[in-house]
Amino acid sequence: MKIIVCVKHVPDATADRTFTQDGTTDRASVDSLLSELDEYAVEQALRIAESDDDTEISYLTVGPDDAKDALRKALAMGGDSAIHVNDDSIGGSDAFGTSLVLARAIERHGFDLVLCGMASTDGTMGVVPALLAERLGVRAVTHLEELTVENGTVTGRREGDGATVRIQGNLPAVVSVTDRSGDARYPSFKGIMAAKKKPLETLALADLGIEAAQVGAAGARSAVDTATRRPPRTKGEIVVDEGSAGAGLAAFLTTRKFI
Amino acid sequence: MAEILVLVDHVDGAVRKPTLELLTLARRLGEPSAVLLGPGADAATEALGRYGAQKIYVVDAPEIDEYLVTPAVDALTQIAERTGPAAILLPSGPDGKEIAARVALRLGSGLITDAVDVTAGPDGPVTEQSAFAATHQVTAHVTRDVPVITVKPNAAAPEPAPTDPVVEKQDIAFGPASAGVRVLSRTPRERGDRPELTEADIVVSGGRGVNGAENFALVERVADALGGAVGASRAAVDAGWYPHSHQVGQTGTQVSPQLYLAAGISGAIQHRAGMQTSRTIVAVNKDPDAPIFELADHGVVGDLFAVLPQLVEEIERRRS
Numbered sequence: 001m002k003i004i005v006c007v008k009h010v011p012d013a014t015a016d017r018t019f020t021q022d023g024t025t026d027r028a029s030v031d032s033l034l035s036e037l038d039e040y041a042v043e044q045a046l047r048i049a050e051s052d053d054d055t056e057i058s059y060l061t062v063g064p065d066d067a068k069d070a071l072r073k074a075l076a077m078g079g080d081s082a083i084h085v086n087d088d089s090i091g092g093s094d095a096f097g098t099s100l101v102l103a104r105a106i107e108r109h110g111f112d113l114v115l116c117g118m119a120s121t122d123g124t125m126g127v128v129p130a131l132l133a134e135r136l137g138v139r140a141v142t143h144l145e146e147l148t149v150e151n152g153t154v155t156g157r158r159e160g161d162g163a164t165v166r167i168q169g170n171l172p173a174v175v176s177v178t179d180r181s182g183d184a185r186y187p188s189f190k191g192i193m194a195a196k197k198k199p200l201e202t203l204a205l206a207d208l209g210i211e212a213a214q215v216g217a218a219g220a221r222s223a224v225d226t227a228t229r230r231p232p233r234t235k236g237e238i239v240v241d242e243g244s245a246g247a248g249l250a251a252f253l254t255t256r257k258f259i
Numbered sequence: 260m261a262e263i264l265v266l267v268d269h270v271d272g273a274v275r276k277p278t279l280e281l282l283t284l285a286r287r288l289g290e291p292s293a294v295l296l297g298p299g300a301d302a303a304t305e306a307l308g309r310y311g312a313q314k315i316y317v318v319d320a321p322e323i324d325e326y327l328v329t330p331a332v333d334a335l336t337q338i339a340e341r342t343g344p345a346a347i348l349l350p351s352g353p354d355g356k357e358i359a360a361r362v363a364l365r366l367g368s369g370l371i372t373d374a375v376d377v378t379a380g381p382d383g384p385v386t387e388q389s390a391f392a393a394t395h396q397v398t399a400h401v402t403r404d405v406p407v408i409t410v411k412p413n414a415a416a417p418e419p420a421p422t423d424p425v426v427e428k429q430d431i432a433f434g435p436a437s438a439g440v441r442v443l444s445r446t447p448r449e450r451g452d453r454p455e456l457t458e459a460d461i462v463v464s465g466g467r468g469v470n471g472a473e474n475f476a477l478v479e480r481v482a483d484a485l486g487g488a489v490g491a492s493r494a495a496v497d498a499g500w501y502p503h504s505h506q507v508g509q510t511g512t513q514v515s516p517q518l519y520l521a522a523g524i525s526g527a528i529q530h531r532a533g534m535q536t537s538r539t540i541v542a543v544n545k546d547p548d549a550p551i552f553e554l555a556d557h558g559v560v561g562d563l564f565a566v567l568p569q570l571v572e573e574i575e576r577r578r579s
Binding site for chain 2: 013014016017018019023037094095096118121122124125126127130131134135137138139140141142143145155158159160161162163164165166167168169170178179180220221222223224225226227228229230233235236237238239240241243244245246247248249250251252253254256258259
């Protein structure tokens, strides 16, 4: 079975992130790393491979030069090879542009199963897996908290809008997993050393038959008008409980008309 | 006036509150038409009409409930092609966002997700969203074709605007891909007596400091005294003290109530991302250095097992 895991190199979610003048994520001001939510997808791919010797895992990312670091991190956790689509025209792409590039690279490589995290920790839209399935013309078995892949079928539990559902679909498919799907492993020293020797292919848009105007800001279907920092909350009153803070809290809630 | 399609979030015709908010927002942009997929049209008509739906497009086909997302994509896309709306609004949730993305791709449209406000602008709807763990506010608009927008709960207060809606049954040609992912079972989330987390005006959440599943009864008592919903931090959920459906945070439910009371929650960045747009924030924590206090309008450094029972007692005294 051929698995492709889509991963993203994102600004550290625990750092103070901001926007550039043109309304895109400022990648220069903070360190970037493999999106935490993608680690769960890597983990699930590795678990599937552990129970099936014929499984081959490739990682795919779209991004500038340093996005390679996300691929190396994933390779250090396990897996076989990686693909990096790197082209200046891609910067500023929205989910439609990004999913087009990913879909073409996935088609070029061939796949039985595409695994994704539930969302990136920077854009947080969570729609790329659905767009990939739509573009690839395969099933979307998404937002899984628990999954099994057996005999060409994916079965899993999904927390939907108002209900928990158990769903099932045949491969080929795009599967996305949540942060509840199972803790991701840490790369071992041996894994980190081995990752340096694993094949990493770099592709440009021309290799995928995509025109520059289809992606980047030129191909984007929405535009940011303003991006402003929210003023920090004015720090309120902090009291140390000396026996009457519960009553004091009730008094505060009364002034705000909650009681 | 242009038609605005609103995808109805409902269980057998019981319309959920976020849909009433969408209808209210849609009236700023044009004439709202509700799209109701699945059974329950008779039950839903009154509520949809009360909040301004001029038309209700009904697709009552078994495919909608038997298969995941794709039948809804077929239905909404075909209704949009027939009606030529000025915008399509959907609730922000895993289902709503996936339907929205696939409809937008099929229509050649642009998409904006997780809007917290939508207003009419010179070039179509203008949205407001939060970014980077709610530290930033972004306004945006769709630049191509029919804007498809998903809206978070609590983006607007539902305002009645009674109409006598026209109900139109719609036949949909489901594509072969519609039957791709089968729904084996569906368990609607327990509603209970408390308001739903995403819709609640008041949320009382417990974290690591609650120290055990049995102690969540105290968090529930405070929530009930205030008429609010119960939330939990990732740590409390991971420890198995409270169900995952109640997790507040970046990867759980993001809430924006009038009042958020955090009990025994230190305030890790992921938790703050899920609650820091709350209007009033109150925190009770033993650790005076807990980051949650940076957000609190009123903070209590103290033992929640002493503070919360006294709070409940005082609420009851003030109310009697």
